[in-house]
Amino acid sequence: MAGLGEHITAMVRSHASGDDSAFYSVALQIAAREARQGHHVLADDIKKAVDTSRQVAQRSNVTKLAKPRGELADLIETSHPEVTLKNLVGPGDLVERLKQVIAEQRQRKTLLEHGFDPTHRLLLEGPPGTGKTMTAAVLARELALPMFTVRLDSLLSKYMGETAGKLRLVFDAVAERRGVYLFDEFDALGGDRSGNDVGEARRILNSFLVFLEQSSPESIVIAATNHRSILDKALFRRFDMVLTYHLPDKMQARSVIKGRLGSLMKGLRWDSVDSHTEGLSHADLVKAAEASAKSVLMRGETLIAADDLIAALDTRRTASIG
Ligand SMILES: Nc1ncnc2c1ncn2[C@@H]1O[C@H](COP(=O)(O)OP(=O)(O)OP(=O)(O)O)[C@@H](O)[C@H]1O
Numbered sequence: 001m002a003g004l005g006e007h008i009t010a011m012v013r014s015h016a017s018g019d020d021s022a023f024y025s026v027a028l029q030i031a032a033r034e035a036r037q038g039h040h041v042l043a044d045d046i047k048k049a050v051d052t053s054r055q056v057a058q059r060s061n062v063t064k065l066a067k068p069r070g071e072l073a074d075l076i077e078t079s080h081p082e083v084t085l086k087n088l089v090g091p092g093d094l095v096e097r098l099k100q101v102i103a104e105q106r107q108r109k110t111l112l113e114h115g116f117d118p119t120h121r122l123l124l125e126g127p128p129g130t131g132k133t134m135t136a137a138v139l140a141r142e143l144a145l146p147m148f149t150v151r152l153d154s155l156l157s158k159y160m161g162e163t164a165g166k167l168r169l170v171f172d173a174v175a176e177r178r179g180v181y182l183f184d185e186f187d188a189l190g191g192d193r194s195g196n197d198v199g200e201a202r203r204i205l206n207s208f209l210v211f212l213e214q215s216s217p218e219s220i221v222i223a224a225t226n227h228r229s230i231l232d233k234a235l236f237r238r239f240d241m242v243l244t245y246h247l248p249d250k251m252q253a254r255s256v257i258k259g260r261l262g263s264l265m266k267g268l269r270w271d272s273v274d275s276h277t278e279g280l281s282h283a284d285l286v287k288a289a290e291a292s293a294k295s296v297l298m299r300g301e302t303l304i305a306a307d308d309l310i311a312a313l314d315t316r317r318t319a320s321i322g
């Protein structure tokens, strides 16, 4: 049977290493020894102390896990996207750079072991409907990670201190839970949407940049905006990669439509369609393709003709461009 000295040594060791269950098990061994020696009151006291401490520890663990979860739930929206890189239509170099990000993240252990950070801070900028949000989804899917979209409306508060505190919560999550974190409409952080004056908005942006600087390379942080001009050039340097999105060219427009319609547009004569896709975003093209498919199917047909598509594209143009 271990003596008191050995028990104390074991307790100190388990306390130092944070091993609670070892700590309590030694305490219970002491209680058993005291009981054997007829010190029943002392033995009972030790057992009670162990029970109470375990309950307290359990309760505080629960609140530790639950509390940030509760507050975070207001700040981030979780999703598990299904869209893959193959679905994303864009210029070759954009796709190549995304492949690079995916490859670096997949091999991050090797890179980190040698003191290199995988690319993990991305700024996406370009017109609406060109695939910025979709890119975040693609990265999440390709890396089998959850996507966390930060709700800027909940993040921004009239009080600078409160906003900074919320930003800290989000970046704590970045470090603790691997995922793709998207700050959509990122320009709002440095703009006047927060209801703050310019100086205050600037400080919020700066505090974001400080967190970004120290953010864990295991997660991907993406800032997306369609207002490049209001972002300051110095800010671009804070990201590992800046990706610029453009409206699709003729061939990309065809790919977007084909991607959505599949066999419904077999044999379609593209030549007459091309001029009607000009100036429309990827998102507009998807919507027009869907509209034409629906009207054809509801007519009881199964193939989309060029005229159906043209009509839908023109309607879309009126709706989106005016
Ligand atoms: N590059 C693309 N390739 C294929 N589909 C696309 C592309 N871009 C957009 N889409 C389609 O349009 C939808 C909306 O696009 P998305 O939300 O990614 O645009 P965005 O650039 O984030 O726009 P915003 O600036 O308005 O937030 C996508 O879900 C997808 O269906």
Ligand SMILES: [Mg+2]
Binding pocket: 132, 133, 134, 184, 224
């Ligand atoms: Mg978007």
